[in-house]
Amino acid sequence: MTATGLGESLVFDDDIDVTAGFPFGDACSLPVDCGALRRSRTLSRPCSGVDLLAGTLVVARKYGDGDEVRIGVRRGAVTGTLVARMPADTTLAEHRAAVTEGLVELRAVRAAPKLVCVVEGTDVARDGADLVVSADGNRLHIDAHVHVHDVAFVGRMLGHLANVLDQLADRPDTPLREVSMLTDAELAELHAFNATRTPYPRNASIPALFAAQVAARPDQVAVCDQDGSLTYRELDQRSGRLAGMLHRHGVGRHSRVAFLLEKNCGLMVAVLAVLRLGGAYVPIDKAWPANRRDFLLADSGVALLLADEDVRVDVPVLDPTRPHDTDPPPEVEIGPLDAAYVMYTSGTTGLPKGVLVNHRAVVRLVRGNGYVDFSPTTRMLQTGAIAFDATTFEFWGALLNGGTLVMVPGAAVLNAGDLGAAIAAHRANTMFLTSTLFNQLVEQDPTIFAGCQVVVGGEAVSGRHVAMAAAVCPDAVFVNGYGPTENTTFSVTHRIESRYASRVPIGRPIANATAWVLDHDGNPQPLGVPGELYVGGDGLGDGYLGRPELTAAAFVDRRGERLYRTGDRALWTGHGLLDCLGRTDHQVKIRGFRVELAEVESHLAALPDVREVAVVLVWRAEGVFVLRACYTADTAVEAVDLRAALAAELPDYMVPTSWLRLDAIPLNHNGKVDRAALERLDEPAVPVTGRAPSTPLESTVADIFAEVLKVPRVGADGDFFALGGTSLTVMRLWNRIRSALGVEVELRQLLDAPTPAGVVSIVERGDAAPTALRPRLVRRR
CATH class of the missing domain: 3.30.559 (Chloramphenicol Acetyltransferase)
Structure with a gap:
């Protein structure tokens, strides 16, 4: 040639x-x-x-x-x-x-x-x-x-x-x-990329590995929160007592137990208690609507719900924080392929589906891997919601390696000031952050990550923001973490270099994992040629609970190996790294959570007076992706009412931020919804409804609302969320109010009264403390 x-x-x-x-x-x-x-x-x-x-x-x-x-x-x-x-x-x-x-x-x-x-x-x-x-x-x-x-x-x-x-x-x-297009040499190269077999305790269960840490370092702090801490010995003892109590209530091997608990040391006591009995835990986010919670309880077939609040459900409820009679926990033989937990993700049928994950998959994630340094010096900041699969990395990356798990309130990680204080107070050095949150924190104060290992993922990583943080934190390590829940949190990782100005590759398979880019017929694609990304290895889940047809479609045999079809388009670059190119379907990522647009559309279409619906992902001027709901209706139904109805059915991250009422949903030449046309539509002007601000303080707060929402004006009674706010942008609003007014409005107060008039009422009632009186986190000695 x-x-x-x-x-x-x-x-x-x-x-x-x-x-x-x-x-x-x-x-x-x-x-x-x-x-x-x-x-x-x-x-x-x-x-x-x-x-x-x-x-x-x-x-x-x-x-x-x-x-x-x-x-x-x-x-x-x-x-x-x-x-x-x-x-x-x-x-x-x-x-x-x-x-x-x-x-x-x-x-x-x-x-x-x-x-x-x-x-x-x-x-x-x-x-x-x-x-x-x-x-x-x-x-x-x-x-x-x-x-x-x-x-x-x-x-x-x-x-x-x-x-x-x-x-x-x-x-x-x-x-x-x-x-096949591939030469023998190229096929050998792809096999070399997937030659990831590394020694690790493949046949050990989570409780067995935790017990080894208890024996090795009984007096080291295992978990801490803002109210106290537990050593490895104390965590072992308390989880044993709770396991005995759960056993008296019928929990045993293969049982499933749901959690509706606060993020604190008690949560880890409960998690370990269930696992010690050979059961699987099913985490439920307290912020979820009651309908979604009730569906998960019924669908997962749990034997018991552990809750630290009064709740009316159709399954037995036990409060683990109250004293109960207990027996010594039984010795249970737990196999590596026994289920450890069930994590629910969005579903195309309009219903969430539960992913079964076994002990081996969890152990493979945090033992024998080198994408971050796990050791007894690891101090893992627990940043995510408990129903987010990043908790697998957080919980067990710390506790199965002799490190310390640091539990902090969810609000403490949503702005750089509070996160920096938490990192300093607890000497945290390892954490996971979704890409959107990481970008916002970097723009506020990139110096907070000094000396930390930060895994960023859930969405495409911004090389520009990583470069900003690396420039002021040269001793920090930033890792792009990619992987679906179905393959236990991370399948592919890449240590990010500051030279990536825009696209950041997702990297190569972690230890004991595989990743293949295949064509429609299951043949490997050469370097530089896109295809669908399939992942496998010891992290592969057992399928979807009670969904055999969905399991058969997503977990497939290719080239003699069981693999999960991610639905992501990817290619191998000339440097032998995977680059993710987007989706092959209508699944998207919002703030790290997987969202099936079909599930949102199904709930929206079921609302009264709504005729046609389509939901798409759009890029907002403030630098985030949001969901846009486009709909036609028979009556003058208002978007604010539709949003409120969806908020009662779906988690916050699945409720669209942008709303467009149309005369008709545009179709392409194949008669299908023209999603590209919907994505190109301009944002509608936000109407200023209700009364105008009537006092200087009300005007100041309304201006802050408008600034954060990036709209011209907001009325005194304008609802922040109805006007397009999200759980992330509300943190921006919270910080701006605190700094502009010099008072400490609690986040919960703002969420309960998300209007300018509501904020003014809080301040004038004297419910907000001066910023100078704000309690500060104190470093533990």
Whole structure:
């Protein structure tokens, strides 16, 4: 193969004698060798990253002003059958009839001795990835623009084409889906990326590994909160007593127990008590609406709910903070494949689905891995909601390695001032933050991360914000953590370097994990070619609780390995790192939580007077992604009422922030919802309803609301959340009110009265303390 530079192009030539293996030219009587035409189609796959063999259309265009030919390939077609259906004397009507069979669509009936092949919709002048096949069919020539494709990429492309041609020449009856572009060397390289087997206690359970830490360091602090701490010995003793009490209430091996508990030391007592009995815990967020909570309790089949508040539900409830009669906990043999917990995620059917995760999967996440340094010196700041799967990393990264788990109130991590105080007070050095929250904290004060290991994930990571933090915290470590709940929190990680200004790769599989980029037929894609990302290894969950059909669709066998289909598009870069390119479906990430747009749409469509709905993800000016609900209605139903109705059914992060009432939902040429058009629509002007501010203080607070919401004006009774506020932007509002008014309004007060008039009422009643009197966290000695 030779490569020469021609202006702004690179030309690759390769002499490959393949025509002898293709008996199609004479049979088809085309004025161009059909073997060459067959080869022209194969190139589109590595050129475009689109799987032609799964049915993608390619344009074969004649030089000059000639006619244009469209060629399609049906999945599973055999090469000989495909070309035999293309005789030169076929009429246009016959060609159109062939379209119904999914094989060929012709805009004209003539081909040409030389063809330039590009993917449909590609601008040749701009994208410059084309193949010219000479008349004798022996010389392959690629002309690729250097501004689009580098030498290595085009060289690999030519090698893939040669490999395909060799296979087709040797076995012309091979189904197209079984033809691989990869050379043996490339396949070996992909296997090397997935050679992650590392020694770790693969057959040990979580309680067994915790017991080993109790024996090794009984007097070291295991968990602490703002009210106190427990050593490893104390945590072991208290969880044992609670386990005895739970056993008296029928909890045993394979039982499931739900939690509705505050984030404190008592939560970890309860978690360990359930696990010691061989049971699985089911975390429920206190902020969730009652309907969602009740569904999870029924769907998960829990034997018991542990709650530290009065709650009316249809399952037995026990308050673990109250004294109860107890017995010594029984000795239970717990297997590595026994379920450890059930974590619920959003579902396409409109109902959440529970992911079963076993002990081995948890242990693989935090033992024998090097994406962060786990050790007895680890002081893990617990930042997430208890029903967020990052807790697996937080709980067990600390407690199964002899470290300390630091429990802080949720509000303490939502602004840089309070988070920095918590880090300093507890000497925290390891944490997980969602990308959106991390970005906001960096913009407030990037110095708070000095000396910390920070795993960032849940959404695409901003290289610019990592660079900002790294510039002032050179001793900090920042890691991009990628992974679905179905593969236990993290599947792929990457230690981020400050040189990533925009796109940050997600990296490579962690120890004892695998990651494959596959085409529609389950074949590995070469470097640089997108496909769907599949993940596997010892972190793979056991499926969806009580959902065998969903489990079978998502957990599949590929190449002799059980894998989870993430639904994410990805590719291997030339540096051997995975780059995530977005979704293949309508699932999105909001503040780290997975959201199926179909679930939100299902709840919205069920509301009275709503006719049509569509929910999309849009980028807001304040630098965050939010959900936009577009709807049509029979009556003058207001968005504020729809939002309130959804808030009673769904968690906060699933309630749309932006609302658009339309005359009709736009459709694309296929008759489907035109989501791209909905994403492009301008934000509606926020109406100023209700009375105007009537006092200077009310005006000041209303101006703060408008500033945070990025709207012109807000009325005295304007509801922050109805006007587009979120649980993250309310933290901005809270900080601005405290700094502007010099008073300490409690976050709970603001959430209960989220209007300018409400805030003024709190201040004037004297319920807000002066900022100077604010209690501060004190470093523990």
